[in-house]
Amino acid sequence: MLTEKHYKEIKEELDNCKRPLFFFDDDPDGLCSFLLLYRYKREGKGIVVKSSPELKPMFIKTVENYSPDKVFIVDKPMVSPDFIDAVKVPIIWIDHHDIIKNSGTKYYNSRKDGFGEPASCICYRVVKQDLWIAACGAVGDWYLPDFIEEFSEKYPDLLSSKIKKPEKALYETKLGEIVRILSFILKGKTSEVLSCIKILTRIKTPYELLNNETSQANFIIKRFNKIKEEYEAMLKKALKNIEDNKMLLFTYSNTMSFTGDLSNELLYRFPKKLIIVAREKSGEMKCSLRSSGHVSVSNILKKALVGIDGYGGGHEHACGACIKKEDFTRFVENIRKEL
Ligand SMILES: [Mn+2]
Numbered sequence: 001m002l003t004e005k006h007y008k009e010i011k012e013e014l015d016n017c018k019r020p021l022f023f024f025d026d027d028p029d030g031l032c033s034f035l036l037l038y039r040y041k042r043e044g045k046g047i048v049v050k051s052s053p054e055l056k057p058m059f060i061k062t063v064e065n066y067s068p069d070k071v072f073i074v075d076k077p078m079v080s081p082d083f084i085d086a087v088k089v090p091i092i093w094i095d096h097h098d099i100i101k102n103s104g105t106k107y108y109n110s111r112k113d114g115f116g117e118p119a120s121c122i123c124y125r126v127v128k129q130d131l132w133i134a135a136c137g138a139v140g141d142w143y144l145p146d147f148i149e150e151f152s153e154k155y156p157d158l159l160s161s162k163i164k165k166p167e168k169a170l171y172e173t174k175l176g177e178i179v180r181i182l183s184f185i186l187k188g189k190t191s192e193v194l195s196c197i198k199i200l201t202r203i204k205t206p207y208e209l210l211n212n213e214t215s216q217a218n219f220i221i222k223r224f225n226k227i228k229e230e231y232e233a234m235l236k237k238a239l240k241n242i243e244d245n246k247m248l249l250f251t252y253s254n255t256m257s258f259t260g261d262l263s264n265e266l267l268y269r270f271p272k273k274l275i276i277v278a279r280e281k282s283g284e285m286k287c288s289l290r291s292s293g294h295v296s297v298s299n300i301l302k303k304a305l306v307g308i309d310g311y312g313g314g315h316e317h318a319c320g321a322c323i324k325k326e327d328f329t330r331f332v333e334n335i336r337k338e339l
Pocket of ligand 1: 029030075096118119141
């Protein structure tokens, strides 16, 4: 658990460096965590870490090339020990996934009793500015923090104070629309992703983005609309498999990954079903699993993985898994048996 003392410590770390390098996860919570720290510090460089929950040794080169005086890691559940060994400057690691003991970094984790508020909430409590970015990061991780009331007061048109459920905030409000923008612009061509992130470090208000008020905002919105089209087409396909009343399974093999976004939206539309969205990539099925209410997808996943070539885990209602293609049908059968 984190307290005001920890937020102060992190702030001092930020204040006392000149050339920080920030690594962040490729989802709205990760992006917002980075934006909060960077927009306060106005110095350094951000690196989005795609495709793996772990910060891998390949990023040692990135550190060597930039030669920062401090490294910040936000919203990554794992960091390779080789990376930690090789990096000779202080590493500040801010996270809310499973607690890592003796990480060899300055480690800050918000977890208590199995839950930790999203990394963007921690970063907001450190910098105490850009409330709208913090709200986006939290809602993107399916969570309404205590400062959401203040947000609704300040921006009632973006989030009505009547909304008490994160999924409603995500799919029925303008705040949710911004979260989707932040999620979609992280997909696709790296150079375009970087341009969008750069712009986001300078966007002044949520309205500049939503109402397309500047040419910079327009660049982001145009890119968002293009990616959204692809997403809508996939969602339409996924909505064709809804006859099973306990489970909704959708598989695809596009280059762009919509797995997390699709599984979230399908769960919102079908809260009583267990959702499995899987993307085929190099002989593996990369899955996102969702459930709500009393159905614990993490327990089901644990049992379904027995005798299967694959791995996975996560939170009670949201998990990720990676399964060898040959074993995928058996894996799905195992899940069906558990339901
Ligand atoms: Mn997160």
